[in-house]
Amino acid sequence: MSQLYDVIIVGGGPAGLSAAYSAWENGAKKIIVIERDRELGGILQQCIHNGFGLHHFKEELTGPGYAHKCIELVKDKLEIETLVDTMVLDVQSNKTVIAVNPEKGLLKLEGKTVILTMGCRERTRGAIRIPGERPAGVFTAGAAQRMVNMEGYLPGHKIVILGSGDIGLIMARRMSLEGCKVQACLEICPFSNGLTRNIVQCLNDYDIPLYLSHTIVAIHGEKRVTGITVAKVDERMTPIPGTEFDIECDTVLLSVGLIPENELSRGLDLDMNPLTNGPVVDQHRETSLDGFFAAGNVVHVHDLVDFVSEEAEIAGKYAALKAQGKLSSDNRTVKVSAIDGVRTCVPQKITMPAQIPADEKIKLFMRVAAPHRKVKLVVKSGDNVLLNRPLPVAKPSEMIAVEIPAAKFNLIGEEISVGLVL
Amino acid sequence: MAVETRVMNCIMCPMGCELTVTIEDGNVTNVTGNTCPRGPIYAKNEVTAPKRMLTTTVAIEGGALPLLPVVSADVLPKERILDCACYLRGVKVQAPVKTGDVIVENILDLGVNIIASRDMELHEQ
Numbered sequence: 001m002s003q004l005y006d007v008i009i010v011g012g013g014p015a016g017l018s019a020a021y022s023a024w025e026n027g028a029k030k031i032i033v034i035e036r037d038r039e040l041g042g043i044l045q046q047c048i049h050n051g052f053g054l055h056h057f058k059e060e061l062t063g064p065g066y067a068h069k070c071i072e073l074v075k076d077k078l079e080i081e082t083l084v085d086t087m088v089l090d091v092q093s094n095k096t097v098i099a100v101n102p103e104k105g106l107l108k109l110e111g112k113t114v115i116l117t118m119g120c121r122e123r124t125r126g127a128i129r130i131p132g133e134r135p136a137g138v139f140t141a142g143a144a145q146r147m148v149n150m151e152g153y154l155p156g157h158k159i160v161i162l163g164s165g166d167i168g169l170i171m172a173r174r175m176s177l178e179g180c181k182v183q184a185c186l187e188i189c190p191f192s193n194g195l196t197r198n199i200v201q202c203l204n205d206y207d208i209p210l211y212l213s214h215t216i217v218a219i220h221g222e223k224r225v226t227g228i229t230v231a232k233v234d235e236r237m238t239p240i241p242g243t244e245f246d247i248e249c250d251t252v253l254l255s256v257g258l259i260p261e262n263e264l265s266r267g268l269d270l271d272m273n274p275l276t277n278g279p280v281v282d283q284h285r286e287t288s289l290d291g292f293f294a295a296g297n298v299v300h301v302h303d304l305v306d307f308v309s310e311e312a313e314i315a316g317k318y319a320a321l322k323a324q325g326k327l328s329s330d331n332r333t334v335k336v337s338a339i340d341g342v343r344t345c346v347p348q349k350i351t352m353p354a355q356i357p358a359d360e361k362i363k364l365f366m367r368v369a370a371p372h373r374k375v376k377l378v379v380k381s382g383d384n385v386l387l388n389r390p391l392p393v394a395k396p397s398e399m400i401a402v403e404i405p406a407a408k409f410n411l412i413g414e415e416i417s418v419g420l421v422l
Numbered sequence: 423m424a425v426e427t428r429v430m431n432c433i434m435c436p437m438g439c440e441l442t443v444t445i446e447d448g449n450v451t452n453v454t455g456n457t458c459p460r461g462p463i464y465a466k467n468e469v470t471a472p473k474r475m476l477t478t479t480v481a482i483e484g485g486a487l488p489l490l491p492v493v494s495a496d497v498l499p500k501e502r503i504l505d506c507a508c509y510l511r512g513v514k515v516q517a518p519v520k521t522g523d524v525i526v527e528n529i530l531d532l533g534v535n536i537i538a539s540r541d542m543e544l545h546e547q
Contacts, residue, residue, distance in 0.1 A: 038486070039486075045540070048477050048478070048479065048491035048493075048539060049477045050475050050477055050493055051435065051436060054435045054436070060435075062477055062491060062493050062539040062540075063491075064491050064521075064539045064540035065493075065521065065539050065540070067540075068521055068540060068541065148479075149479055149489065149491060150487050150489060151487070151488065151489070152479075152481070152487075152488035152489050174478075176504075177476075177478050177503075177504070177507040178478075178507070178511070179508070179511070195436050195438055196431040196433075196438035196440075197431060197432070197433035197434075197435075197436060197438045199431075200430075200431055200433050201433050201474065205474065205500065205503075303436065304436050392440070392455075393440060398436075398438070
C-alpha cells in the first residue's frame with residue numbers, strides 16, 4: 001500500500017493534533033496523524049490536574065480536557081486521517097514513513113512533508129546514577145502518574161520525590177490526595193525546577209518539605225525500598241560528607257528531567273542542538289532537512305502545553321504551504337544565538353525570504369541558565385536592538401516567549417543574539 | 423491598626439505572578455505585582471479563606487480504563503480538599519460518561535459539583 005500524503009505527522013499528542021489542524025486550515029488536503037498509544041491525546045491523558053489551556057483555548061482545562069479539545073479539532077475531517085496503536089519504525093529522508101499496526105500490519109506511507117511530534121520521555125535512575133541497592137519501588141514520576149491516574153493502582157504508600165520538576169510536584173499532591181504520605185521532595189539545584197505555582201499548591205498546601213541543594217546518596221532495601229540516605233550538596237553538586245540523614249520510605253519517584261524523544265530524528269541525521277536535545281529548527285519549525293518539520297517537546301521541553309500547540313500550529317501551517325509549493329525558496333539564513341545568561345533559544349535560525357510576507361511572525365522561546373530578578377532580555381542583530389524586554393523575574397523552569405516586531409525585520413542582519421542584561 | 427505586607431505567588435495560572443499584598447486588620451487593602459485581574463481575587467481569598475480546585479479520579483466500570491478523571495466545577499475550601507478526595511475514593515460510576523457529566527452533585531454540601539474531565543465510552547471486552 002502506498003499513497004502520497006501532503007503531511008505525515010508522527011505522534012498524536014497535543015503537538016501532532018495541533019499541527020494536523022493547522023495544516024488542514026492552511027489547505028493541506030491529505031494529512032495523517034500516527035499515534036502509538038491506544039488513543040489520541042498523548043501524555044495529557046494522564047495529566048488529570050488543571051491549569052492547561054488558559055493561553056490557547058482561553059479557558060482553564062484539565063489535561064484530558066485539553067486533549068479532548070485537540071481531538072475535536074481533527075475528528076470528522078475528511079482530509080485528516082488518524083491511526084492509533086501504530087508505531088513508526090523508521091522515517092526515511094525521502095519522506096517515506098514505515099509503521100506497524102496490529103490490524104493493518106506493516107505500513108509504508110509517503111509524504112510531501114513530515115512533521116515530527118514525538119514529544120519527550122523521562123530521565124531514569126540509570127541516567128543519573130543514583131548509588132545504592134536495586135530494590136523494587138523506584139519509579140519515574142510519570143510512570144507513577146499513569147498507574148495512579150489511568151490504571152488504578154498505587155506505586156506505594158510512603159513516598160520520597162527526587163527532583164522538583166513539575167511532574168514530581170504534581171505527583172506529590174496526587175499521592176497525598178490518594179492518602180499516601182509524601183515524606184520529602186529533594187532538589188539537587190539551589191532553586192526549584194518546577195513552576196512556582198506547583199511549589200505552592202502541591203508542596204506547601206500539604207506541608208511537604210522541599211530540600212534544596214540536597215540529593216539521594218543511597219537507596220536502601222533488598223526486595224523493596226525501605227529508606228534513603230540524603231546529603232546536602234556543595235556548589236558543584238557534590239555531596240558534603242557529614243551532612244547525611246535518613247528518610248524512611250517504600251517508594252522513590254524520580255522527577256529529574258525530560259529528554260526529547262529523537263531516535264527517529266537521529267536516524268534522519270538531522271542537525272541537533274546539544275542543549276535542547278532536539279532538532280535545530282527555523283521559525284517555521286523546519287529542520288535541517290528540507291520538508292521535515294518538528295514541533296513541541298521533541299524540539300525542546302516546554303512547561304506549558306499552550307506553547308506546544310502554538311509551535312505545532314506554526315509547523316502545521318508551513319508544512320502545508322510547503323506541500324502546496326507555496327513556500328519561498330529564495331531565502332537567506334540568519335543564525336540565532338543564545339548568549340549572556342540565556343541557555344537555549346528556539347528557533348535556532350531564521351529563514352528570511354527576499355520579500356517578507358505580511359503575516360510572517362518571528363517568535364522566540366527561550367530559557368535562562370539561572371534564576372534572576374529585574375533583568376532585561378535584549379534581542380540584537382549586530383548593533384541594532386530588535387527588542388528590549390524588562391523581566392521582573394526570570395527562572396530556568398519558566399520558558400520566556402517574545403515576538404520580534406515586524407517593524408524591526410528590516411534591521412535583521414546576518415545574525416541575531418538573545419541575551420540578558422543584568 | 424495592624425498593617426502587614428505579605429509576598430505570595432499567585433497560583434491562578436502558570437505565570438505565577440509574585441504578588442505583594444498589603445493586609446490591614448486582616449483585610450487585603452492593596453495588591454501589586456499581578457498582571458491580570460485574577461491576582462487580587464486570589465490574594466483576597468488566600469488571606470481570608472483559601473480555595474483550591476480539586477482534580478482526582480473515581481472508579482468506573484465498563485470503560486477501557488478502570489479510572490475516570492474528575493474535576494471540581496469550581497474552587498473548594500482548601501481545608502476540605504482532603505475530605506472531598508477521600509469521599510471520591512469511594513465513588514464508582516458506570517460507562518459511558520461524557521466530558522462535563524456531573525459525577526457527584528454538591529459534594530459534602532459545599533455547593534460544588536464534581537464533573538467528568540474526559541469521555542469514557544462503553545468498552546467491548
